[in-house]
Amino acid sequence: MEPLASKLRPKNLKEFVGQDHLVGEGKPLRKAVEEKHLFSFILWGPPGVGKTTLARIYAKSLDSQLFELSAVSAGKDDIRQIVEDRSVLSSKPKVLFLDEIHRFNKAQQDFLLPYVESGVITLIGATTENPSFEVIGALLSRMRVFTLSPLEPNDMKKIVKRAGLEAKIKLDKKAQEWIIEMAGGDARMLITTLDTANNFYGGKGKDITVEDLKDTVQNRFLRFDKKGEEHYNTISAFIKSMRASNPDSALYYLARMLMAGEDPKFIARRMVIFASEDIGLAQPTALVVANDVFRAVEIIGMPECRINLAHGVAYLALAKKDRRAYEAIGNAFNDVEKFGNLPIPMKLRNAPTKLMKEMGYGEGYEKYDKEGMLPDRLKNKKYLK
Secondary structure (H helix, E strand, C coil): CCCCCHHHHHCCCCCCCCCCCCHCHHHHHHHHHCCCCCEEEEEECCCCCCHHHHHHHHHHHCCEEEEEEECCCHHHHHHHHHCCCCCCCCCCEEEEECCHHCCCCCHHHHHHHHHHHHCCCCEEEEEECCCCHHHHHHHCCCCEEECCCCCCCHHHHHHEEEEEEECCEECCCCHHHHHHHHHHHHHHHHHHHHHHHHHHHHCCCCCCCHHHHHHCCCCCCCCCCCCHHHHHHHHHHHHHHHCCHHHHHHHHHHHHHCCCCHHHHHHHHHHHHHHHHHHHCCCCHHHHHHHHHHHHHHHHHHCCHHHHHHHHHHHHHHCCCCCCCHHHHHHHHHHHHHCCCCCHHHHHHHCCCCCHHHHCCCCCCCHHHCCHHHHHHHCCCCCCC
16 A cells, blocks of 8 residues: 555645645745756755655656665665666666665765766766765766755645545644644655554544544654764754853753663753853852762663753853953963964973083072063963953
8 A cells, every 4th residue: 555655645746735836936945947957966854844755856857867866775886786777768867766875885976976076877866965074076076966855834734635535534733733833844744744643543533632643653753863963953053042141942952862862961062061161160169060960860870860950050141251262262272273383482391400400400590580472472361361
C-alpha cells in the first residue's frame, strides 16, 4: 500500500506548497523550471520542507534522465556508473540528485568535481547542514545554494486539508492546531503522523483528537543534530540570552538542549567560559559558581543535574557583565602575533649568573615599580581598560 506521503507528493509547482521565495512568481527556481535552465545547485533546509520534491520537479521540467542517490550509502562506483551510462536515454541531460550530500567525504566530493565542472552531470545536492561547512569550496563555487525554510502554519493547513481529502482523515480543530505545532514546519512528519493516527483511530466518521495524536507520536521529536547547525544555533542563543541578562530565554534554551539529548557537561563547560568571558571582573565569584556547577554535573548527572544547571544559568544571566579581561587577552594575543617576541626589558630579566648580572640583567628592578614593564615597542600600551 502506497504511503500517504508518497500519494501527496506534488508533481509540479502548481501543487507545491511553501518556499514562495524560491518558487513564487519570478523567483529563481520557478524561472529555472519554466525556462529550462540547466545548472547545478544545492537545496539546504530542514527535513520535510520539499527538497526532494523540488529536485524531481526540476529534473522533470528538463526532460532529463534523473538519477537519485543517498550519500549515506552511495560511493564513487555509483557515480562512475551514472557517468558511463549508455542507455537509450543517454542523449538526455543527466541530473543526479544526491540526498544528504554532506555525508560525502572530501575525496568523494573531489571525485564529483570534474563531472560537474564539465557538465557531464547536473548535480542537485540536498542537505540539512550548512553547505559552507560541509561541501568543499571547489564544488560549492560551481553550484548555487538555495535555502529552504520550515513551512509556515498556513502552508501546513493546506497540507492537512489535502491529506484529509486524499485519505478521508477527519480532525477536530484542536487536533489540527496541535499537529501543526508539533510538526514544526516538517510536512513529512505531519503527513506520516496523520497517516498513522488515521490507521489507529480514524474511520467510521470519527474525528481524530489531540489525545489520539499524542498516543500516536508518544514522544515529541526535537530536531537537534549534535554536529549540525541546529546545535550551534541553540548554544548560540543560550549564550546570547545569558549575555543579555535574560534568564527566561536562557533557561528555555537550556531546557531545549537537555530534552534533545545534549551532553550536560558540554553546556556546563560553556558556562565556565562565559563566567570569565562575559562576567569577569564585575563579579569574580561567577567563575567559582560555574566551576561548582560543572563539578555537580559530573558527580550527579542527568536528570537531577538539570537543577544545578538551572541554578547556574539563572545566576550567570543575572550577574553584572564585564568583558574587559576577555578583550584584553584578545588584544594581547594580537600584538604577540603582530610583533613576535619583542625584547623583554632588561630589568625584568632573570639573572642567575654573574655574567648576566654584569650585562645588566635585572638591574633597576623594584618589586612595586609602577613604571611600564612592557617591551619598549609597546611601552604605553593598555590592554585592561
